[in-house]
Amino acid sequence: MVFANLQQLWQMDGHGPYVWFSFASSAIVLCALVFESRRRGRNARALAAAAARRRQAENQF
Amino acid sequence: MANWQWFHKWGSPRWFYQFSGRLLPWLAIPALLLLVGGCVWGLAFVPADFKQGNSFRIIYIHVPAAAVAMGGYMLMATAAAVHLIWRMKLAAIVMKSAAPIGAALTFLALLTGAVWGKPTWGTWWVWDARITSVLILFFLYLGLIALHQAFENRDAAARACAVLAIVGAVNIPIIYWSVEWWYSLHQPASIKFVGESTIHPTMLRPLMATLSGMYLFFGWVLLLFVRAEIIEREKNTRWVQALVSGK
Numbered sequence: 001m002v003f004a005n006l007q008q009l010w011q012m013d014g015h016g017p018y019v020w021f022s023f024a025s026s027a028i029v030l031c032a033l034v035f036e037s038r039r040r041g042r043n044a045r046a047l048a049a050a051a052a053r054r055r056q057a058e059n060q061f
Numbered sequence: 062m063a064n065w066q067w068f069h070k071w072g073s074p075r076w077f078y079q080f081s082g083r084l085l086p087w088l089a090i091p092a093l094l095l096l097v098g099g100c101v102w103g104l105a106f107v108p109a110d111f112k113q114g115n116s117f118r119i120i121y122i123h124v125p126a127a128a129v130a131m132g133g134y135m136l137m138a139t140a141a142a143v144h145l146i147w148r149m150k151l152a153a154i155v156m157k158s159a160a161p162i163g164a165a166l167t168f169l170a171l172l173t174g175a176v177w178g179k180p181t182w183g184t185w186w187v188w189d190a191r192i193t194s195v196l197i198l199f200f201l202y203l204g205l206i207a208l209h210q211a212f213e214n215r216d217a218a219a220r221a222c223a224v225l226a227i228v229g230a231v232n233i234p235i236i237y238w239s240v241e242w243w244y245s246l247h248q249p250a251s252i253k254f255v256g257e258s259t260i261h262p263t264m265l266r267p268l269m270a271t272l273s274g275m276y277l278f279f280g281w282v283l284l285l286f287v288r289a290e291i292i293e294r295e296k297n298t299r300w301v302q303a304l305v306s307g308k
Contacts, residue, residue: 001105009105012115018180019118022173023100026122029169030096030278033162037285044292045305052302 072149074291075300081284088281095274102267110264119177121267125275127170127195131233133163133279134198137205138230141223151287153219154294156226157209158286162279164202171195182246190239191247194232201229215294 003009010016070076103121110117137159144152174192175185186192205222212218240247251260258265295301 002108003105012118013109015115015118015180018116018176019104022119022122022176023104025172026126026169029165033165033282034285036161037282037289040289041285041292044289044296048292048296048301048305051296052306055297055302 071151072147074151074154074295075298077151078288078291081288085281085284088277088284092274092277092281095270096278099267099270099272099274102270103264107264107267113181116177116180117264119173120264121271123170123173123177124268125272126166126173128272129275129279130163130166130170130195130198131236132276133159133166133283134201134226134233135230137163138226138233141226144219145223145227150294151291153215153223154287154290155283156205156219156222158283158290160202160205160209160222162282162286164199164206166275166279167195167199167202171199178246187246189245189247190243191236191245194236194239197232198229198236201225201232205229 001009003012010020012019100121103118107118109115137156140152140155140159143149144156171192174195178187179185205225208225209218209222212221237250239245240249252258252265252268260268292301292305
């Protein structure tokens with residue numbers, strides 16, 4: 001590590017707030033993309049399952 | 062006679078759904094390893110830049126986000142052209158799915174760029190050619206999302222979005238060459254396709270890690286979006302109903 005301790009890593013000679021904010025906001029945006037893609041997948045599967053149940057019910061009558 | 066079977070396969074959402082399912086772990090795992098590893102490497106193990114100090118470390122997220130936002134647009138424009146020429150449904154799905162991912166990455170590039178600009182240039186924002194053209198890219202992505210939602214007819218929406226995506230592709234070379242064509246606070250490209258890169262190898266290696274990680278991440282999330290869209294569109298087909306019923 002190029003920093004002597006964690007305190008220096010956190011502060012980065014006064015640039016810490018800029019650097020850590022950038023990485024934290026990036027992590028949030030990337031995680032949000034993954035969650036959104038999974039949410040869409042779950043919703044689509046739920047819609048398809050409902051359609052399958054409807055078709056099954058129609059076939060019974 | 063040329064064998065066009067491989068090409069026709071790409072027109073089948075069912076085939077693509079099954080094929081992409083096998084690809085997912087090969088994209089997700091390296092993407093996360095490269096992104097996390099590259100960020101840790103860049104944050105803690107690379108010496109500070111002699112001019113910018115530690116603020117330069119923002120490069121490890123800003124450049125990959127900007128590069129993939131531009132690459133994602135080119136992919137979207139290519140899918141748009143394929144959809145218009147061959148009426149391929151899958152291409153329309155890829156085009157629609159790439160838009161929110163590209164918008165998020167462009168937003169990230171603008172946000173981290175603004176945060177990087179403050180300690181480096183003394184300002185959050187300037188209306189220079191590079192930043193303005195990236196802002197236009199962001200609006201293009203948002204415009205595509207809005208345009209798609211504005212149509213009730215899915216085919217009409219896809220055709221309109223395809224035209225907009227293709228026309229908007231003119232912005233990509235403008236973004237890339239803007240630092241050469243106009244006066245800009247941005248430095249010229251440090252990583253070059255032709256010629257030697259002007260960034261030191263100790264700083265370049267973690268950047269290549271996060272850059273390749275971001276491309277893989279884009280591929281992974283794009284497949285997740287595309288697969289969700291395929292299921293939604295094909296929900297009334299037997300193969301999807303068998304899939305969700307576990308048969």
